Amino acid sequence: MMRPQRRWSPSKATNGTAGGSSTDLLTVGAACDDSPTSTIVASSSFTNVNLSHNHNNGSPVMKQRRRKQDSRIYSFRRISFLASRFKLLLTMAVRLGAACLLLSYLRPLLHYSQEQRATANVSSSVLTSDGDEEGNGNGDGIFSTEQHDQFLQYSSNLPTCNAISPEQVSYTLVTQCSEDRLWMMEHHCKRWSVTAASTTHDSPSPISLVVYTNMTIDDAKRKLSDRYHCPVDAGLTVQVLPMVYKDADYPVNILRNMAFAAVATTHAAYVDIDFWTSTDLHDILMTPVVQHKLAQSHQHALVLPAFQLHRQCHAWQACPRKTIPLMPKTKNDMIPFLLNKTITAFDPTNFGGHGSTRYVEWVDQAADELLPIECVKSNRYEPYLVVRVCNELPPLQPSLFGYGKNKMTWIMQLRRVGYTFDQLGEAFVTHYPHMDSKARLIWNGGPRGAHLQKPADENSFQTYQRGRTDQTFVKFRSWLETLPDRTKVFRCEEHLDDDARLWVAHSDKQKVKEMNIRKVAIADRTRDESDGSEDDESSSDSADAAES
Numbered sequence: 001m002m003r004p005q006r007r008w009s010p011s012k013a014t015n016g017t018a019g020g021s022s023t024d025l026l027t028v029g030a031a032c033d034d035s036p037t038s039t040i041v042a043s044s045s046f047t048n049v050n051l052s053h054n055h056n057n058g059s060p061v062m063k064q065r066r067r068k069q070d071s072r073i074y075s076f077r078r079i080s081f082l083a084s085r086f087k088l089l090l091t092m093a094v095r096l097g098a099a100c101l102l103l104s105y106l107r108p109l110l111h112y113s114q115e116q117r118a119t120a121n122v123s124s125s126v127l128t129s130d131g132d133e134e135g136n137g138n139g140d141g142i143f144s145t146e147q148h149d150q151f152l153q154y155s156s157n158l159p160t161c162n163a164i165s166p167e168q169v170s171y172t173l174v175t176q177c178s179e180d181r182l183w184m185m186e187h188h189c190k191r192w193s194v195t196a197a198s199t200t201h202d203s204p205s206p207i208s209l210v211v212y213t214n215m216t217i218d219d220a221k222r223k224l225s226d227r228y229h230c231p232v233d234a235g236l237t238v239q240v241l242p243m244v245y246k247d248a249d250y251p252v253n254i255l256r257n258m259a260f261a262a263v264a265t266t267h268a269a270y271v272d273i274d275f276w277t278s279t280d281l282h283d284i285l286m287t288p289v290v291q292h293k294l295a296q297s298h299q300h301a302l303v304l305p306a307f308q309l310h311r312q313c314h315a316w317q318a319c320p321r322k323t324i325p326l327m328p329k330t331k332n333d334m335i336p337f338l339l340n341k342t343i344t345a346f347d348p349t350n351f352g353g354h355g356s357t358r359y360v361e362w363v364d365q366a367a368d369e370l371l372p373i374e375c376v377k378s379n380r381y382e383p384y385l386v387v388r389v390c391n392e393l394p395p396l397q398p399s400l401f402g403y404g405k406n407k408m409t410w411i412m413q414l415r416r417v418g419y420t421f422d423q424l425g426e427a428f429v430t431h432y433p434h435m436d437s438k439a440r441l442i443w444n445g446g447p448r449g450a451h452l453q454k455p456a457d458e459n460s461f462q463t464y465q466r467g468r469t470d471q472t473f474v475k476f477r478s479w480l481e482t483l484p485d486r487t488k489v490f491r492c493e494e495h496l497d498d499d500a501r502l503w504v505a506h507s508d509k510q511k512v513k514e515m516n517i518r519k520v521a522i523a524d525r526t527r528d529e530s531d532g533s534e535d536d537e538s539s540s541d542s543a544d545a546a547e548s
Contacts, residue, residue: 152398153394153483154395155260155391155392155395159389161298161388164266169266169294171265171269171285172208172263173205173207173268173269173271176272178211178250182228183228184276186228191329193283205282206236206264208260210239211240211241214242216240220238224236224238237262241255241258252400253395253401254398260389260393263389272384275384275429275431276429278329278427278429280367280427289368290302293370293422294388300419301414302385303422304427306345306357306429308344308430309328309342323433327430328343331426334430352377352378352380352498353378353381353408354382355377355378355381357373361423367427369425370424371425372422373421373422373489375490376491379408381411385421392417394414400472404465412477413480417483419489
């Protein structure tokens, strides 16, 4: 057998003998070869020594544990620090964004440049009537909606309607837009020959543009020049009107009047930004036949036939890559599209709008031929025109905001004061099929811009944009009847019932009818009184003669 191993306590044995106290000596356990284990039982003093040694702070194990614990604490503190800094930066970013958003709304009112003030003064003078300039010179008037129900007869800020020769006739393209449609100016600049001299004139053809935006004039000019390649220093006049109206109250007629006020030529061709002119429009206007006709009278206007390119996208979305190449530039481009019905007369769902234009004859009409518009089939007729720019030109009524009846009222007033109309040959304008504007969606009135049927409750008309516009139109029509009637272009014998589409209560129609009847009765009574006084004077004269 193998001898058992003995292990002595580190402490010294007492009395120096081999057989010391049992508490001081290790108990020896024998380990035999045939035994699976050997057990050594240490004394309590040995166990206490080892435990105290293992729990010593200087132990390598404890040092490693401390290092791991310190590392975890450092990582946690580092993450907490970064999180607090990220939260601080996020808070600052949110506050900065809110401040920028607030500044964008306040900028038009707080930061007027001199050019913007000049623009405001132009528009405020446009909004005056009967030759009285009521603008206060600071541009505040353009932001007021108190102009509603005040209808204007003259454009007092335009030059006097003096006689001109055919050689003096010149043209400016007049248009307006919101900022999201400013990109269309690239195509207007190219088509109106502002970027290059055309075949009949050497200088660029001028354009008068007004943009409804919070950009400054310099920013708008820079955008037009750099991105849309329009030479802002060679014939393009740019004005801006700050966005201070609600979406439903897009100030379309104020913008139009501002654009007319900046015209320096004798005549202007007015189009909305989404109606693109043919590339030969200016050249056709410069033909001697057209110039001679326009020089004869300042109350003669030319009608530009309007067409529409149907939407090229299967989904209800804009697809400029498919649409722009199909926009016709000349009559030769237009005819094939008319035959395959890719292009039709503008807005077949609203026949009154352009139904009086002689589209059938236009197909064979020559460039130097003018076709008279002898009558209109609806009071809703609203063609795009070439007109003389002078102070007797009626302004577009600024009391009509947003979508609906803002241009047809202008044509009604032109007819009332004696304007005549001829249709221009060869030239045309084409509507670009864009998405509906916010003003149009609000006008439609239904959910997600769907068309809303006329409400049964007449008292609820004022809650809808269409109802408010129709009521303003009824007031305008009543005011128009007070002007001297010099109409030369009457309604056709077979005309549409325009009142059938009005959103006005029957009582409102009845009030207008009664007002007209009352005016006629007053005029008859005045005439009878004047006739009676003349009879009395003649009878007294006869009596005096008899006495003599």
